[in-house]
Amino acid sequence: MARFEDLAVWKRSARLSAELYKALRDLKDFGFRDQITRAGLSIPSNIAEGFERESAKETTCFLNYAKGSAGELRTQLYIAMDIGYIERETAMAWIRETEEISRMLHGLMKTIRDQKK
Template sequence: MKSYRDLVVWQCAMDLAVAVYELTKNWPRDEIYGLTSQIRRAATSVPANIAEGYGRENRGSYLQFLRIAQGSLKELETHLLISGRIGITSAQAVEPLLADSERIGKLLRGLIRRLAEK
């Protein structure tokens, strides 16, 4: 593996972040500093933390950043659920993103397990 960009989990997290930006681009302007900002920050934090941990070149640091990415992923899921509950978006729009998030979470857990075993 030459780069974090070769990691499937990073690629999937990048796709999810782009999908979140697409979902939120037409949200109400009064949410720009509220939920829109929070959900975008959480979404971009996932691939950013995967990349940052990889760049540390230290297994302990890498594991810590992967765990931070997991936390950001759960934060993102929560924001998506809130957006549906308050009527900013539909359950139909949120469901595929939650499914993607679940897949990324499984990939992250697998990567963490493999690194922790070494």
Template sequence: MHRLEDLKVWKKAMEVAEDIYLISANFPSDERFGLTSQIRRCAVSIPSNIAEGAGRNTKGEFKNFVSIANGSAYELFTQLTLAHKLKLIEKDEVKPILEQVVEIQKMNYSLIKSLK
């Protein structure tokens, strides 16, 4: 069992989830049940899966949930890229978030390696 407050990747993922909620608030209302919802669910999935894994009893279980979180990070990267291509987010808004998502992917990968 791990303390969430000690996991830098969880803290970073929480920051990204908050940023996603703020930036997606500006998406058109007709995207509310489409890309807006998908991006938000994906962003929340990253810290949520890290948290669930941290609360499990074995390193194997933790590793599995961090792997799921990493998949969500890749999904979020894809959805943000699409939102930019669809002109829902400006490049200067999306670039720092994409950089944070890549950092989370790297942190997750390192965490997974450490749990082997």
């Protein structure tokens, strides 16, 4: 199995998390800022944690958590856009990125499960 640092999905989600932190660093709604940045940070963190686990079952469990966090982040991005915290163009680009990350995670989980068979 690859190192998590070599995975395109980890690289993309880590980059997205960093972009969120940078873009929202001046947001005064600390509760919202904390929630959305934590959701973004949870994606690459769960990928990394899963890849450090011993079993395929544990790995896919953490990849599933990462996928759930991508959905949580997507929801928060829609809300941030609607309330004017993030410009529409930026929010939609990040929403598309979370959708792609979710697809990549789904495919990775399927690959890991299929290898076990």
